[in-house]
Amino acid sequence: MSQVEPLRQEAIEEALAELPGWTYADNRLxxxxxxxxxxxxxxxxxxxxxxxxxxxxHPELHNVYNRVTLALTTHAAGNRVTARDVELARAIERIAWVK
Ligand SMILES: C[C@H](O)[C@H](O)[C@H]1CNC2=NC(N)=NC(=O)C2=N1
Incomplete structure (x- = not known):
């Protein structure tokens, strides 16, 4: 399935341009x-x-009091970033804006 192929660096950077505050490090968003x-x-x-x-x-989640840190990677792609991670990051951004 194409969705579980790791994204190229350029594709990740393009996606990040539309995801304020998200960074790419250690094969995670x-x-x-x-x-x-x-x-x-x-x-x-x-x-x-x-x-x-x-x-x-499913994201990796870490909570300390009022902070939530999320890390997105695709296990099925050998713990690399795929389109599924970008899709989840976009969904999380929408959720964060609904108070
Ligand atoms: C069987 C099921 O599709 C898989 O276990 C799903 C569930 N959630 C998942 N979440 C993440 N982050 N990566 C995966 O590869 C993954 N795989």
């Missing part, structure tokens, strides 16, 4: 979101969980 409270941060995580299940693609 990463971003840290900061909220007003722990409750908001956990709410964000729960909404991501539903989206991840819909997409059948």
């Amino acid at each position: 990463q971003k840290t979101y900061t909220f007003g409270s722990f409750r908001e941060a956990v709410s964000f995580i729960v909404r991501i969980a539903f989206e991840a299940e819909q997409l059948n693609h």
Whole structure:
């Protein structure tokens, strides 16, 4: 399936141009979101969980109080960034804007 092929560096950079705050490092797309409270941060995580299940693609999640750090990579592509990670990052951006 083409979606599980690793993206070329140029494709990753193109995608990142439309994903403010996201970076590419260690074969992952990463971003840290900061909220007003722990409750908001956990709410964000729960909404991501539903989206991840819909997409059948799951982020690595790390939470400290009001911060949530996400790392996206595709296990099925040998832990490389694929179009599925870009799709999930876009979905997460939409979720982050809905308060
Ligand atoms: C069977 C199922 O499609 C796979 O296990 C899915 C589930 N979620 C996944 N999430 C991520 N991040 N990478 C995967 O390769 C992946 N594979």
